[in-house]
Amino acid sequence: MNIQQLEYILAVEEHGSFSKAAESRFISQPALSMMVQKLEDELDIKIFDRSKQPIIPTDAGEPVLEQARVVLREISRLYEITRQQREMISGELSIGIIPTLAPYLLPLFLKSFLEKYPPVHLKIYEHTTETIVEKLKKGQLDAGLLVTPLPQAFLNETPLFYESFYVYAHDEFAKNYLLPEDINPDELWLLEEGHCLRSQILNLCELRKKSNAQLEFEAGSIDTLIKMVDHQSGVTIVPELATLTLSKEQRKRLRPFAPPVPVREVSLVTHRDFVKKSLIEALRQEVLASLPKLAVKAGEGERVEIGKG
Numbered sequence: 001m002n003i004q005q006l007e008y009i010l011a012v013e014e015h016g017s018f019s020k021a022a023e024s025r026f027i028s029q030p031a032l033s034m035m036v037q038k039l040e041d042e043l044d045i046k047i048f049d050r051s052k053q054p055i056i057p058t059d060a061g062e063p064v065l066e067q068a069r070v071v072l073r074e075i076s077r078l079y080e081i082t083r084q085q086r087e088m089i090s091g092e093l094s095i096g097i098i099p100t101l102a103p104y105l106l107p108l109f110l111k112s113f114l115e116k117y118p119p120v121h122l123k124i125y126e127h128t129t130e131t132i133v134e135k136l137k138k139g140q141l142d143a144g145l146l147v148t149p150l151p152q153a154f155l156n157e158t159p160l161f162y163e164s165f166y167v168y169a170h171d172e173f174a175k176n177y178l179l180p181e182d183i184n185p186d187e188l189w190l191l192e193e194g195h196c197l198r199s200q201i202l203n204l205c206e207l208r209k210k211s212n213a214q215l216e217f218e219a220g221s222i223d224t225l226i227k228m229v230d231h232q233s234g235v236t237i238v239p240e241l242a243t244l245t246l247s248k249e250q251r252k253r254l255r256p257f258a259p260p261v262p263v264r265e266v267s268l269v270t271h272r273d274f275v276k277k278s279l280i281e282a283l284r285q286e287v288l289a290s291l292p293k294l295a296v297k298a299g300e301g302e303r304v305e306i307g308k309g
Contacts, residue, residue: 005039006068016054069139077275090119096132097145100197104241109290148267162263163240167255170233177258180205189236
């Protein structure tokens with residue numbers, strides 16, 4: 001048994017395919033299949049059910065895969081200890097980020113982080129919260145930039161900042177500061193199912209959107225929501241970072257909520273057994289240093305729960 005074999009079986013689990021796993025590890029499929037077969041022979045079990053498509057772990061294989069994750073985390077811990085002793089910030093860091101954060105947060109810190117830490121190989125993936133949490137559980141990601149709190153006990157959450165919500169409306173409101181009940185649900189544009197921002201807005205407005213309107217549309221991005229308001233009328237709700245890229249004319253359509261301002265908590269999330277602590281701390285500091293002055297500081301706003309959407 002060797003480290004490579006453990007990496008290979010986790011790659012097969014992640015991709016559900018020997019060919020895709022081999023491609024991800026930059027080896028031939030026959031070589032990877034042979035290494036996995038040797039491990040199965042050594043353990044005298046079948047780790048994978050090859051009759052399924054995609055390939056899935058067997059009942060006997062599940063605990064083997066879980067232990068492989070533990071072993072590889074402990075090996076990473078050894079490397080982390082030596083890096084800390086040399087006071088080096090280096091290595092690979094894989095991060096998942098949700099789509100409602102990625103286009104607004106990444107440009108703020110990415111360039112400065114890479115320039116400051118050239119030995120770090122950064123891998124960034126845009127996924128939904130559900131996918132990122134699952135990949136953190138399986139050790140397929142090192143960290144996530146997510147909206148919290150999350151209910152999973154195996155996660156550690158380090159809050160980074162709180163950003164307030166704003167109403168973005170085509171038509172004027174009579175009031176300068178709005179309450180959630182001021183919003184007509186039949187005029188509200190929402191993201192599609194699967195986005196945590198959608199469930200936050202539904203919780204904020206205490207509604208489950210029902211509409212008899214001629215047009216019903218659920219967007220895949222905040223930018224699409226904004227364009228729908230611009231060209232189709234209606235109203236949407238956007239987080240503060242998304243407002244920073246609006247034009248001068250578009251900013252006239254923003255309306256703040258009345259205090260206590262509803263906010264979402266953005267955190268750096270890792271597995272509780274995560275070992276690359278120096279890398280994560282460097283990332284945390286760079287994100288915080290890059291943030292604009294947000295309107296709401298921790299504890300001053302009313303956090304909107306994510307809910308189930």
